[in-house]
Amino acid sequence: MKEQMHQVTLNFADGVSRSFSVTSQNSILDAALQAEIPLLYQCRSGSCSSCIAQLSEGDAVTRQGASSTLLASEYAAGQRLLCLCQAQSDCTFELGYGSEVGSSTAREVNVFVDSVERIASNVMRLVVELADGDWLDFRPGQFMQIDVPGYGAVRSYSPSSTAVDLPKMEFLVRLLPGGAMSGYLEERAASEDVLTLSGPYGAFFLREEKRRAPHIFVAGGTGLAPILSMIDALRQGSGRKPPMLLSFGCAVPDALFCLDGIELRQQWLPSLEARICVDREPREGLLHGSPVSALREGDVSAETVAYLCGPQPMINAATARLIELGADPANIFAEQFVPSN
Numbered sequence: 001m002k003e004q005m006h007q008v009t010l011n012f013a014d015g016v017s018r019s020f021s022v023t024s025q026n027s028i029l030d031a032a033l034q035a036e037i038p039l040l041y042q043c044r045s046g047s048c049s050s051c052i053a054q055l056s057e058g059d060a061v062t063r064q065g066a067s068s069t070l071l072a073s074e075y076a077a078g079q080r081l082l083c084l085c086q087a088q089s090d091c092t093f094e095l096g097y098g099s100e101v102g103s104s105t106a107r108e109v110n111v112f113v114d115s116v117e118r119i120a121s122n123v124m125r126l127v128v129e130l131a132d133g134d135w136l137d138f139r140p141g142q143f144m145q146i147d148v149p150g151y152g153a154v155r156s157y158s159p160s161s162t163a164v165d166l167p168k169m170e171f172l173v174r175l176l177p178g179g180a181m182s183g184y185l186e187e188r189a190a191s192e193d194v195l196t197l198s199g200p201y202g203a204f205f206l207r208e209e210k211r212r213a214p215h216i217f218v219a220g221g222t223g224l225a226p227i228l229s230m231i232d233a234l235r236q237g238s239g240r241k242p243p244m245l246l247s248f249g250c251a252v253p254d255a256l257f258c259l260d261g262i263e264l265r266q267q268w269l270p271s272l273e274a275r276i277c278v279d280r281e282p283r284e285g286l287l288h289g290s291p292v293s294a295l296r297e298g299d300v301s302a303e304t305v306a307y308l309c310g311p312q313p314m315i316n317a318a319t320a321r322l323i324e325l326g327a328d329p330a331n332i333f334a335e336q337f338v339p340s341n
């Protein structure tokens with residue numbers, strides 16, 4: 001098929017626009033990066049959703065034969081993964097982040113294991129510290145990739161700490177039977193081990209420009225990690241804190257973790273309300289049900305900004321519920337986590 005050139009325009013959320021040319025056979029992400037446009041991306045193969053954008057004009061399609069994480073309904077609504085996307089005409093995309101965001105490029109660093117501690121039936125807390133001379137920065141909500149020593153495997157985790165805590169970073173790791181990181185943490189990890197870590201990655205991060213709006217956080221399991229980082233970043237920021245609602249849930253009480261930390265944050269932040277939920281075996285002080293069922297009439301206003309992190313069914317249910325309660329879909333940001341063994 002004859003290649004054609006098309007003009008692509010990318011509109012960043014801060015009003016900056018950038019245009020460049022791309023052939024109909026090239027990925028739009030590749031062409032944009034060649035033109036030194038600061039886009040968020042990570043896997044370049046359709047599986048991480050970091051490069052998601054909204055097609056607002058023109059025609060652009062997913063490369064034939066490529067598989068992506070986009071739902072058919074999201075594709076029909078104009079969402080595209082730029083790493084798999086080919087322009088069929090001149091086209092325009094809207095990006096959900098400002099032009100300065102993608103310029104903090106990922107880097108590879110060494111970290112030392114500081115501590116490893118089991119904090120629930122199936123969750124470990126891993127604290128690491130950047131090696132001397134190594135540095136990176138990240139936005140609350142973004143994730144890092146960690147090489148699991150001795151397993152030849154790489155795993156992705158969002159810090160539950162913030163950039164203010166650097167050179168230390170804290171991660172909450174869900175233990176999975178046969179999982180590489182689970183095996184390492186349970187059997188081999190020792191203080192002063194050196195790990196290779198790269199990041200930051202991902203388009204799930206606290207939107208600074210919306211920090212005055214009421215916030216809702218919905219977290220399932222270790223999806224709590226990036227949410228704690230976001231809450232702490234709001235706490236560390238200057239000025240009045242917005243109303244915040246955290247709805248956090250696990251299957252059973254034994255699987256819950258960080259409850260003391262959540263309570264402490266409520267003392268520091270009187271505008272933070274927490275609802276802790278379990279699917280089974282409810283006890284006093286816990287709600288029975290999912291963190292989505294804990295959302296109620298009156299929780300949401302038209303300005304509410306929502307951040308969701310957990311398994312895909314929870315994200316789908318929370319998105320639908322928040323929209324039903326009056327949230328603007330443009331103000332709902334989500335990160336799905338996919339357990340890997």
Ligand code: FES
Pocket residue numbers: 040041042043044045046047048049050051052081082083084
């Ligand atoms: S970069 Fe991962 S889906 Fe495009």
